[in-house]
Amino acid sequence: MAALLNLAAPTPSAAQDTGKGAAVAPDSGSGDQGPSSPSGSARRIVDRVEIELGYTYDDNVTLGRAHDEILWDQLLSLDVSASRALRVDDNVRFVVTGLASGEKFSRYDGLSRLSGGLQAELQYRQSGAFDAITYAAFARGWLDNYASHLRDGSHYSLGVNARGALTDRIGLLGELAWSQRHAQSDVWDLTDWSARVNLDYSLGNRGTLYLDGEYRRGDVVSDGHATLVNVSLAKVFVLDDAFPDKQLFAYRSDARNWVSTVGYNLPLGQRTSIDFSWRRVESTPTATLSFDVQGSLRYVDNQYSVVLLKLF
Amino acid sequence: MAFTRTLGWISAALALLLTACGGGGSAGDVHPGADPVIVPGEPNAFLLFPNPQVQPDGSLQTNTDAYAKAYYAAIDPNNTKDTLAKWKAANGFDTGTGTQVTTVFGDSRDLGFGRRITGRQNADGTLAFLTENYLIKTGGAYDFSPVNLEAAIVRDPNALVYVAGIEVSPGSAGGVSFAKFFNFNVATGVREDTVDIDGRGDKAMPGPCIVCHGGRADALTPPDASGNPRFNLLLNAVSGNRGDVMGQLPPFEVSTFQFSTTPGFTRADQEPILKTMNKWILCSYPLPAPSPSPEDACRRPAGVGEWQGTAAALLKAAYGGDGLPNPTYVDPPPPSSWVAANQTSLYATVVAPACRVCHQMRGTGRQSDIDLETFEKFQSYADRTFATVVDRGNMPLAKLVYDTFHASAGEAALADFLVGQGFAARDSSGAVLRPGRPIADPGPDRVVRQGDTHLSAGNSLFADTYVWSIASGPNGAVPVSGATLTDANTAQPTFNATTDGTYVVSLVASNASAKSAPKLVSLVVQNALTPAPSAIRFSDIKAALQDGMVCQGCHNRFTPLKAPIDFTNYDRDGDGAVTPTDDAWFYAEVKSRVNFEEIVASPLLEKPSGHHHFGGLGPGFDTSLPPGQAGRAKYDLFLNWILNGAPQ
Numbered sequence: 001m002a003a004l005l006n007l008a009a010p011t012p013s014a015a016q017d018t019g020k021g022a023a024v025a026p027d028s029g030s031g032d033q034g035p036s037s038p039s040g041s042a043r044r045i046v047d048r049v050e051i052e053l054g055y056t057y058d059d060n061v062t063l064g065r066a067h068d069e070i071l072w073d074q075l076l077s078l079d080v081s082a083s084r085a086l087r088v089d090d091n092v093r094f095v096v097t098g099l100a101s102g103e104k105f106s107r108y109d110g111l112s113r114l115s116g117g118l119q120a121e122l123q124y125r126q127s128g129a130f131d132a133i134t135y136a137a138f139a140r141g142w143l144d145n146y147a148s149h150l151r152d153g154s155h156y157s158l159g160v161n162a163r164g165a166l167t168d169r170i171g172l173l174g175e176l177a178w179s180q181r182h183a184q185s186d187v188w189d190l191t192d193w194s195a196r197v198n199l200d201y202s203l204g205n206r207g208t209l210y211l212d213g214e215y216r217r218g219d220v221v222s223d224g225h226a227t228l229v230n231v232s233l234a235k236v237f238v239l240d241d242a243f244p245d246k247q248l249f250a251y252r253s254d255a256r257n258w259v260s261t262v263g264y265n266l267p268l269g270q271r272t273s274i275d276f277s278w279r280r281v282e283s284t285p286t287a288t289l290s291f292d293v294q295g296s297l298r299y300v301d302n303q304y305s306v307v308l309l310k311l312f
Numbered sequence: 313m314a315f316t317r318t319l320g321w322i323s324a325a326l327a328l329l330l331t332a333c334g335g336g337g338s339a340g341d342v343h344p345g346a347d348p349v350i351v352p353g354e355p356n357a358f359l360l361f362p363n364p365q366v367q368p369d370g371s372l373q374t375n376t377d378a379y380a381k382a383y384y385a386a387i388d389p390n391n392t393k394d395t396l397a398k399w400k401a402a403n404g405f406d407t408g409t410g411t412q413v414t415t416v417f418g419d420s421r422d423l424g425f426g427r428r429i430t431g432r433q434n435a436d437g438t439l440a441f442l443t444e445n446y447l448i449k450t451g452g453a454y455d456f457s458p459v460n461l462e463a464a465i466v467r468d469p470n471a472l473v474y475v476a477g478i479e480v481s482p483g484s485a486g487g488v489s490f491a492k493f494f495n496f497n498v499a500t501g502v503r504e505d506t507v508d509i510d511g512r513g514d515k516a517m518p519g520p521c522i523v524c525h526g527g528r529a530d531a532l533t534p535p536d537a538s539g540n541p542r543f544n545l546l547l548n549a550v551s552g553n554r555g556d557v558m559g560q561l562p563p564f565e566v567s568t569f570q571f572s573t574t575p576g577f578t579r580a581d582q583e584p585i586l587k588t589m590n591k592w593i594l595c596s597y598p599l600p601a602p603s604p605s606p607e608d609a610c611r612r613p614a615g616v617g618e619w620q621g622t623a624a625a626l627l628k629a630a631y632g633g634d635g636l637p638n639p640t641y642v643d644p645p646p647p648s649s650w651v652a653a654n655q656t657s658l659y660a661t662v663v664a665p666a667c668r669v670c671h672q673m674r675g676t677g678r679q680s681d682i683d684l685e686t687f688e689k690f691q692s693y694a695d696r697t698f699a700t701v702v703d704r705g706n707m708p709l710a711k712l713v714y715d716t717f718h719a720s721a722g723e724a725a726l727a728d729f730l731v732g733q734g735f736a737a738r739d740s741s742g743a744v745l746r747p748g749r750p751i752a753d754p755g756p757d758r759v760v761r762q763g764d765t766h767l768s769a770g771n772s773l774f775a776d777t778y779v780w781s782i783a784s785g786p787n788g789a790v791p792v793s794g795a796t797l798t799d800a801n802t803a804q805p806t807f808n809a810t811t812d813g814t815y816v817v818s819l820v821a822s823n824a825s826a827k828s829a830p831k832l833v834s835l836v837v838q839n840a841l842t843p844a845p846s847a848i849r850f851s852d853i854k855a856a857l858q859d860g861m862v863c864q865g866c867h868n869r870f871t872p873l874k875a876p877i878d879f880t881n882y883d884r885d886g887d888g889a890v891t892p893t894d895d896a897w898f899y900a901e902v903k904s905r906v907n908f909e910e911i912v913a914s915p916l917l918e919k920p921s922g923h924h925h926f927g928g929l930g931p932g933f934d935t936s937l938p939p940g941q942a943g944r945a946k947y948d949l950f951l952n953w954i955l956n957g958a959p960q
Binding site: 150184185186187226227228231232234235236237238239289290291292 | 343
């Protein structure tokens with residue numbers, strides 16, 4: 001259940017809103033068991049603190065389409081979350097999580113950011129039975145401060161999810177969410193809907209394998225040159241201040257996005273683990289261009305991450 | 313209820329997040345599809361004639377549907393070309409006959425479009441050019457972008473903003489070929505009366521085309537027996553057709569174009585096509601004198617009253633001279649006059665990029681100052697250049713050229729030239745003056761009678777508030793006695809004098825952000841003036857025009873001088889008799905030479921007073937004399953008629 005309960009990390013968080021995915025948190029013990037397992041001490045300010053220190057190689061930070069629009073970078077990330085569960089009754093609890101996050105890019109510092117936010121989740125679980133499903137509704141809000149001024153702003157999500165155990169090894173989570181982002185530039189004023197499924201396969205002491213698949217429909221931001229194709233796809237574009245020497249324009253378009261993650265979480269102790277993941281984002285613009293285009297309109301981004309997770 | 317309180321705090325925090333951050337857009341955001349932003353108070357008279365034929369209701373006749381309908385009725389009386397398909401068929405497109413070529417380039421200098429032009433020369437020598445204009449609207453000015461060129465290459469229908477057809481062919485009754493201008497709906501192909509070339513609103517055909525193609529835009533006739541007005545007839549047009557606006561085809565100035573790197577659309581690919589088209593265009597130019605050059609064999613002799621094919625010199629120079637030996641276009645050096653005057657920099661920074669493309673299509677065999685081919689001609693137009701470029705902002709003619717000019721070294725070069733010619737083109741700090749600042753115009757100096765004289769600030773620019781005052785009375789007397797000014801803070805005050813003499817009235821015009829310098833006008837009060845200004849009618853004007861042979865000696869349809877207008881009475885509507893209807897048409901023709909937007913620039917005043925007039929200075933039109941003098945009595949008569957609205 002470790003991965004299923006890791007709701008603190010924001011999903012769409014990175015510079016182009018393709019963000020690196022949530023890694024699997026190490027088992028946090030009884031504190032994360034759901035409403036029927038209320039939190040322990042009422043005196044503690046928070047029940048759970050989680051720190052993630054990660055490295056990611058991203059082969060297409062621009063989410064570019066053409067060869068000369070694709071730029072790679074690598075980044076270090078630090079995410080801290082602290083949550084507090086409030087018991088409502090035997091079946092319902094309310095979890096509040098404070099979030100802080102930072103990313104430091106190596107080549108394109110404009111993509112670096114600091115973010116802070118809050119998440120509130122109302123969870124319902126019918127019983128404490130092993131196979132009881134936990135239903136939840138959540139709201140999440142962030143403030144973003146990028147080195148690229150154009151990206152500065154906020155984003156928030158509203159959603160529902162359900163999680164449960166299929167077997168003693170397999171956990172499943174399904175989630176529907178609506179997200180919106182506001183930024184200094186209209187390019188990053190984004191709205192999308194997403195449907196996500198996460199499957200954890202526990203290897204016992206040897207860790208957890210997980211698969212995460214998400215379909216996201218809505219706005220996506222890419223960088224590219226001022227070509228007819230890009231301009232025709234764009235709802236709005238701006239000269240991107242994150243790539244000052246590249247003369248790249250960031251543009252928003254409507255797209256169908258498939259985001260898939262494969263990962264492995266290896267426990268390093270009771271409250272520490274290391275997580276390896278490959279996240280692939282594939283975006284296909286929904287617009288039908290009125291002229292013939294050579295090549296595909298599809299964008300692909302691969303992110304390879306190593307994240308060290310620590311629970312307190 | 314801890315839970316409820318917590319939820320409230322979270323809701324408040326989320327609301328704060330949403331309102332505090334982001335939104336509003338950045339200055340650099342570009343929203344494709346948005347039309348250009350027209351800034352109130354800035355010049356916006358682009359692609360309009362300097363004299364757009366202001367009508368009594370304030371509308372511009374050359375920019376009305378009626379004008380376009382009359383034009384199409386003149387060039388296509390049977391509506392045989394009222395759709396793109398019909399027009400193409402009539403001109404032989406895609407029939408395998410004649411010669412047909414297509415070029416694609418970016419018009420980065422003039423209009424900003426990606427252009428796909430299919431041109432053809434038919435076996436009978438007639439020409440037709442179908443131009444598809446592509447533009448990705450980005451909300452700013454109609455600026456050129458390489459994506460416009462890309463759109464032209466792939467023929468992106470979403471970026472197709474207008475389709476123009478130009479043919480050079482005889483009129484419906486045959487005769488000499490002349491240029492005809494069409495505009496077709498991009499979706500339906502139906503011929504349209506208006507076109508929006510620069511995103512600044514629809515303008516009536518053929519105005520926005522012919523304004524730079526050398527055409528004239530005289531007023532329509534009053535309605536004929538059918539109830540419809542007719543397009544003007546230019547008597548100096550060799551074709552003799554209504555609808556022959558004497559427009560031409562400018563050369564393709566290849567060096568100003570942008571080309572793609574896409575195979576098939578590179579400059580190297582396009583040069584031979586453009587040279588073919590340029591040779592065809594050269595064929596359409598009248599030839600002022602016999603030429604042994606083979607490329608001139610297709611040109612007909614020029615009539616003395618028409619354009620003399622001036623742009624041929626540029627075309628030939630660009631391809632290496634007579635014989636057009638060079639395969640590619642090279643921007644030619646400044647003409648020799650400009651070199652001799654040591655004004656090559658002025659030519660290179662001002663005339664070549666901002667004036668030449670339109671001005672080289674103008675002028676006639678009798679008077680060609682306006683083609684600016686020599687420095688002396690340019691110099692002779694310094695006053696109009698100052699008025700149109702520095703004050704009015706209706707030149708350069710197209711917004712893109714206007715913007716480019718004012719961002720270039722040409723702006724300062726022109727200002728220096730104008731200062732040298734005695735015009736205050738820089739302010740007291742030395743900064744170049746730009747159009748958009750309030751300009752007071754109380755109207756020209758004039759002679760009036762005692763009693764009420766209605767003044768108007770209507771020719772002022774970029775202003776909405778006016779303050780009039782009487783600066784001095786007869787013999788410079790201050791304070792003034794014998795005259796009053798009522799409604800002095802309106803655009804139309806009334807001056808009333810009870811004593812003869814010269815009064816100087818001052819006008820200051822302002823807008824929300826600036827105030828003009830005072831502009832003075834002299835009102836010479838002569839109570840014995842006859843006729844009274846308010847009593848002048850067209851019959852008085854006609855009598856002056858027909859006084860002896862001074863005007864009508866040249867301005868008649870029988871002389872070989874081929875003036876554009878006939879000042880005699882004749883059967884203008886062709887009904888077999890000279891009737892009051894003909895007089896009404898005559899009136900319209902004369903009134904057509906009045907520019908109510910800038911009265912002093914009216915050809916009816918400018919030409920006989922010796923400005924760019926083959927006939928020179930006419931008797932009674934000497935404006936070097938003060939108003940009221942016998943030597944300018946006719947000028948005063950014409951001026952007072954115009955100031956009174958030029959009544960029939």
